[in-house]
Amino acid sequence: MLADLLNILFPRKCHICHSSLTPHERFACSHCLADLPRSGFHRRKLNPMEERFAGIFPFERATGHFLYNRDSPLSTLIQDMKYRHFPSIGNMLGEMAGRELFSTGFFSDVDLIIPVPMHRWKQIRRGYNQVHHIADGLSQATGIPVNLTLKAVRSHRTQTALNREQRLANTSGLFKVENPDEVAGRHILLIDDVCTTGSTLISSAETIWQAKPRALSLFTLAVTF
Numbered sequence: 709m710l711a712d713l714l715n716i717l718f719p720r721k722c723h724i725c726h727s728s729l730t731p732h733e734r735f736a737c738s739h740c741l742a743d744l745p746r747s748g749f750h751r752r753k754l755n756p757m758e759e760r761f762a763g764i765f766p767f768e769r770a771t772g773h774f775l776y777n778r779d780s781p782l783s784t785l786i787q788d789m790k791y792r793h794f795p796s797i798g799n800m801l802g803e804m805a806g807r808e809l810f811s812t813g814f815f816s817d818v819d820l821i822i823p824v825p826m827h828r829w830k831q832i833r834r835g836y837n838q839v840h841h842i843a844d845g846l847s848q849a850t851g852i853p854v855n856l857t858l859k860a861v862r863s864h865r866t867q868t869a870l871n872r873e874q875r876l877a878n879t880s881g882l883f884k885v886e887n888p889d890e891v892a893g894r895h896i897l898l899i900d901d902v903c904t905t906g907s908t909l910i911s912s913a914e915t916i917w918q919a920k921p922r923a924l925s926l927f928t929l930a931v932t933f
């Protein structure tokens with residue numbers, strides 16, 4: 709009842725189309741969520757995201773669930789999640805993607821979900837790491853636990869103006885696994901919000917491999933195309 713009353717006093721709007729939300733909708737209306745473009749990559753052998761990592765480090769499978777570009781309605785949700793203090797959008801989209809992928813077997817055999825970390829100072833400035841929220845949503849949908857043993861040990865400058873070699877140098881030594889025992893022998897699902905160049909995932913994955921997991925798979929909420 710309180711939720712209903714609050715909704716009358718302060719009507720919540722869809723972040724994408726600005727229509728009023730029903731009490732059961734969060735952040736975006738069901739029409740806008742249904743219209744977000746899914747990549748369908750999990751159904752394809754050597755999909756475009758797997759091609760970005762093939763030959764760089766070993767992995768079982770990789771997918772980015774939604775297709776992303778700067779003008780897409782999804783980018784509104786991603787920007788609100790990252791920069792406008794709506795981290796719970798990550799929980800919602802993570803849970804949604806988790807439910808949609810669960811029956812496909814994408815998560816089968818995965819033991820732990822490990823989010824790409826944010827450097828401590830950056831996280832303090834922002835107040836949260838949105839990738840943790842995506843991880844919690846995925847965990848909610850799949851029952852797979854989240855583990856935060858991967859840490860960012862130094863911050864890195866922005867990647868966009870760098871070539872591939874500079875990017876790798878820029879991201880080497882960025883991360884460390886705090887408790888290698890928690891990773892050893894497990895199938896790790898490494899997750900991030902958006903896969904663009906993939907350099908952060910490459911650097912995280914190379915760090916994870918040093919802790920001797922049994923297998924590694926990759927998931928991002930969105931992937932550029």
Ligand SMILES: [Zn+2]
Nearest residue numbers: 722725737740
């Ligand atoms: Zn809408």
